Amino acid sequence: MCSGESKTNYQFPGTKVGRLRAVFVAPSATVMAVLFFAPLLIIVAYSLLSRGPYGGVMHPWTPENYRRVFDPLYGQVLWRSIWIAGAATALCLILGFPLALYIARAKRHRTLLLNLVMLPFWTSFLIRIYAWMFLLRDTGLINTALQELHVISQPLPLLFNTGAVILGLVYGYLPFTVLPLYATLEKLDPELLDAAEDLGASPWSALWRVTVPLSRSGIIAGCLLVFIPCVGAYLTPDLMGGGKTVMAGNLVQNQFTTARDWPFGAAASLVLMLLVLAIMQILRRRSEELL
Amino acid sequence: MYAAAAYLFLYAPLAVLSVFSFNASKVAMWRGFSWEWYRSVFHNEALLEATINSLIIATVATIISTAIGTLAGYALWKKRFPLLTNSLYLSLVTPEIVTGVSLLAFFEWSFRFLHVQLGMHTVILAHISFCLAYVVIVILARLRTFDPALEEAGLDLGANEWQVFWRVTIPILLPGIVAAALLCFTVSFDDYVITSLVAGVNSETLPMRIYAMARKGVSPDVNALSLMITAGLGVFILLAGRLERR
Incomplete structure (x- = not known):
């Protein structure tokens, strides 16, 4: 997520090259202005208005919506989003690091092994969630099988709880941790580990004191790629939490549909967006310190 | 050993789902093979109908966002436009639900002046907006390996x-353009969150249908x-990959 400018600052020699460039940028700039910034501005305006009698928006201007977002009732939703996303990120790292290490150190078929991790990403996200629902439901495969085998008499409550939401998020975003981790681990000079061994380090302490610190940029990138979509997740808590584990995304969606309190929903979505940006900024600064 | 378990974790749910799609019974017990x-x-x-809608939306959104995104990527490679670059990154990290509600609010607001309604066109516009950043990033990554001397040579030769x-x-x-288009198509074809917010009455997409069915139960x-979607996307990616290599 760094700035996207390229290193090349090549100029066409003595031509009126600026014109073509401006023309090329224009359509994208228009799309971004009309379909990204204008909607965002409307949300900013709405967040400062009051709710109208029929679910519309009306004057006067008020900061009331923002105060409500941090009410204990809604504040806890925000807090829950943060800790669930944090837990999912931590689990992704714990599960993804050994896998990335295995792929980076594999003698053969590295590309194949990496592609196999990325492949589920190309199938539908909705279907991947549905696959877990099929396994975990009260009438799902696991509960049915256990009942047929007379291990349990009542179905276990596997779905529609916070644990299921975290499982769904980890399953959905694990590939995003493996990819950046692999990219840094692959570049790691194996001689460093030989040196550590020669100096008497056990494999475990070599891993902990050489490999992990050197792959910090990959770890931070992996954290960003998982935490950001998780904190704003809507679909996973909605389907796997069954409406019981309400995260910030569900709160926003509900305000814009069922509750029809657009000003409050607008304030909540801006707070969510600022949260994401703040976390990005913190993690980016961390990784820059290293460079 | 650990790696095998990790791959099992990634693939088992999908594999089980595929096997049970041939189950003769509605319940989650194997009762024999059936089509x-x-x-x-x-x-x-x-x-x-939802599948056709999804295909139309994904195709149109892919063509438009790939075309304009490629142009923008090329321009950004030559010269910096920090405002555009930063807004593209910002759109990439904005939570989907926030993008969705802001587009919904924007469309509803603009419909006061233009007498139209939510529908397929609003879905396509929304998809173009969130696909654009993906295209620009893929194209820029590709251009980093491109030698500008080739362009100079062309100019010297009088073009x-x-x-x-x-x-x-x-x-x-x-190849980069194909990769970008592929990414757009899959992201657009699969999107539920933004689509469901800006879709009108006659623009139900496949993910919206699947969502409704998944909600109802078994x-x-x-x-x-x-299984059909997974296989379909797989074949699509394989074909595109082959095209890219050529």
């Missing part, structure tokens, strides 16, 4: 700037459909 659910998917009018772009740069960039139709 029943595949047959019922093909007789499900709503599902077919104008546009001819160089069209005859030299675009052909070399083609529905073996979805199992069959899942």
Whole structure:
């Protein structure tokens, strides 16, 4: 997520090259202005208005919506989003690091092994969630099988709880941790580990004191790629939490549909967006310190 | 050992779902092989209509966002436009639900002046907006390995700037453009959150249909459909990959 400018600052020699460039940028700039910034501005305006009698928006201007977002009732939703996303990120790292290490150190078929991790990403996200629902439901495969085998008499409550939401998020975003981790681990000079061994380090302490610190940029990138979509997740808590584990995304969606309190929903979505940006900024600064 | 368990974790749910799409019974116990659910998917009018909608939306959004994103990526490679670059990154990290509600609010607000309604066109516009950042990033990554001397050579040989772009740069960039289009298509075809917010009455998409069915409970139709979508996307990616290599 760094700035996207390229290193090349090549100029066409003595031509009126600026014109073509401006023309090329224009359509994208228009799309971004009309379909990204204008909607965002409307949300900013709405967040400062009051709710109208029929679910519309009306004057006067008020900061009331923002105060409500941090009410204990809604504040806890925000807090829950943060800790669930944090837990999912931590689990992704714990599960993804050994896998990335295995792929980076594999003698053969590295590309194949990496592609196999990325492949589920190309199938539908909705279907991947549905696959877990099929396994975990009260009438799902696991509960049915256990009942047929007379291990349990009542179905276990596997779905529609916070644990299921975290499982769904980890399953959905694990590939995003493996990819950046692999990219840094692959570049790691194996001689460093030989040196550590020669100096008497056990494999475990070599891993902990050489490999992990050197792959910090990959770890931070992996954290960003998982935490950001998780904190704003809507679909996973909605389907796997069954409406019981309400995260910030569900709160926003509900305000814009069922509750029809657009000003409050607008304030909540801006707070969510600022949260994401703040976390990005913190993690980016961390990784820059290293460079 | 650990790696095997990790791959199992990634693939087992999808594999189980595929196997049970051939189950003769509605319950989650194996009762024999059957094509029943595949047959019922093909007789499900709503599902077919949703699939066609999804294909139309993904195709149009992919073509437009790939075209304008490629141009923007090329321009950004030559010169910095920090405002555009930063807004593209910002759109990439904005939570989907926030993008969705802001587009909804924007469309509803603008409809006061333009007498139109939510529908397929609003979905397509929304998809173009969130696909654009993906295209620009893929194209920029591709251009980092592109040698500007090739363009200089073209200019020295008397081609104008546009001819160089069209005859030299675009052909070399083609694999990147295909990759970008592929990414757009899958992201657009799969999107639920933004689509469901900006869709109108006659623009139900496949993910919206699947969502409704998944919500209702056990529905073996979805199992069959899942395998077909996964296989369909797989074939699509394989074909595009082959095209890219050529």
